[in-house]
Amino acid sequence: MRKKIWAALLIAAALIFGGRFLLSDELEVTFYHLYSSKITGAEHIRIVVLSDLHNREFGPDNGELIRQIAALKPDLIALAGDMVNSDEENLDIVLNLCSSLIEIAPVYYSPGNHESNLMYEKGSPLESLLLEKGVHVLVNRAEAVTIHKTSFLIGGLTTSPEGYEEYGAAFFEEYEKDTGFKLLIAHYPSLYYEALADANVDLGICGHYHGGQIRLPFIGGLYHNDTGFFPKYSGGVYRLPGSTIFVSRGLGGHNRFPRMNNRPELAVIDLNGRQ
Numbered sequence: 001m002r003k004k005i006w007a008a009l010l011i012a013a014a015l016i017f018g019g020r021f022l023l024s025d026e027l028e029v030t031f032y033h034l035y036s037s038k039i040t041g042a043e044h045i046r047i048v049v050l051s052d053l054h055n056r057e058f059g060p061d062n063g064e065l066i067r068q069i070a071a072l073k074p075d076l077i078a079l080a081g082d083m084v085n086s087d088e089e090n091l092d093i094v095l096n097l098c099s100s101l102i103e104i105a106p107v108y109y110s111p112g113n114h115e116s117n118l119m120y121e122k123g124s125p126l127e128s129l130l131l132e133k134g135v136h137v138l139v140n141r142a143e144a145v146t147i148h149k150t151s152f153l154i155g156g157l158t159t160s161p162e163g164y165e166e167y168g169a170a171f172f173e174e175y176e177k178d179t180g181f182k183l184l185i186a187h188y189p190s191l192y193y194e195a196l197a198d199a200n201v202d203l204g205i206c207g208h209y210h211g212g213q214i215r216l217p218f219i220g221g222l223y224h225n226d227t228g229f230f231p232k233y234s235g236g237v238y239r240l241p242g243s244t245i246f247v248s249r250g251l252g253g254h255n256r257f258p259r260m261n262n263r264p265e266l267a268v269i270d271l272n273g274r275q
Contacts, residue, residue: 027058027251028263029068031270032237034244036202038181039273041149048072048105049267051080051187051207052250054114055093058264062093065251065266066100072268074105075147079135080207080248081112081158081187084126091126098133106145108136110156112187112208114254138185140171142178150273151180160188164195176200181271189233189247190226192240203269204245211235211249215261221249235265 039045048069058065069077083094101107109130111119118124130137138156145152155175159168175182182202189206196204212221212234221234235249249265 022260023258024263025259026263027064027068027266029072029266029268031268032246033270033272034203034237035272035275036181037273038202039150039271042147042273044270044272045076045147045150046072046074047183047203047205047269047271048074048077049080049205049246049248049269050077050251051082051205051248052112052210052252053083053094053097054250054252054254055083055085055088055090056252056264057093058251062097062100066097066104068266069101070104074268076154077101077105077107078183078185078205079107079109080185080205081110082114082207082250082254083109083112084114084118085254086114086117086122091124091129094126095129095133098130098135102134106136107134108138108143108154108156108185110138110185110187111158113160116158140168142171142175144180153178153180153182155182155184157184157186157191161190161193161195164191169195172196172199189231189245192238192243192245193232196243198241199243201243201245203271204243205248205269206233206245207248207250209234209247209250210253211259211262211265213253213255213257213259213262215249217261221262235262 139158142153142155157168184201184204187208209224209231214222221231224231233247238245251264
């Protein structure tokens with residue numbers, strides 16, 4: 001009887017501990033390194049990536065998130081879309097967050113489907129409010145900037161794959177010709193399934209899939225509404241014929257199903273000029 005009781009207690013403890021681990025909602029900082037011969041004049045250039053916040057807060061006024069980003073000392077901060085929810089009118093969370101982020105490093109924001117819905121279907125002033133804060137809002141356009149003697153062309157491709165030919169193709173054809181380090185923020189990873197499969201991008205940054213909601217060991221993300229089971233690029237770094245892309249697992253979500261084995265991700269990408 002004692003053995004059965006101890007076995008039951010151990011099983012219960014394992015289930016409780018395992019459940020807490022699998023369902024952990026604590027912020028996770030992940031680090032990635034990318035070599036490029038175009039990076040000159042610095043040991044590395046650090047990019048912090050945020051995506052898919054969906055109006056979530058980490059601590060009051062996102063204080064925890066802001067403190068961690070400040071401690072990382074980024075050279076630039078890339079926001080890959082869906083920082084808000086299209087069915088909410090509350091813009092204070094993202095605007096207050098951006099007000100703090102621009103005190104840390106330049107912020108480049110390429111809208112996702114939720115921002116696009118707010119701005120272009122519901123007439124939200126989000127874009128103008130972000131610009132007033134000093135955020136670089138990139139809607140199918142690019143800005144040239146020099147960081148530690150390296151020339152960057154930071155672009156934002158905001159269209160979905162279905163609208164690429166109409167809204168994004170002309171911009172990208174010109175963008176691709178640039179010889180500097182091309183950093184492209186595009187919310188949809190599926191753009192790289194076909195439209196950008198053979199593109200020349202030094203680093204593409206995406207979000208949208210929320211890491212596949214459930215992360216399976218050795219397999220990756222399980223599901224997203226756009227793609228069904230096993231999204232092709234669900235989280236991490238992927239090498240394509242002419243590009244390297246990073247897909248953020250995101251910080252929040254917009255459905256009631258919990259993230260499993262998939263903690264909210266604050267991603268750090270260090271661009272190195274040496275192998």
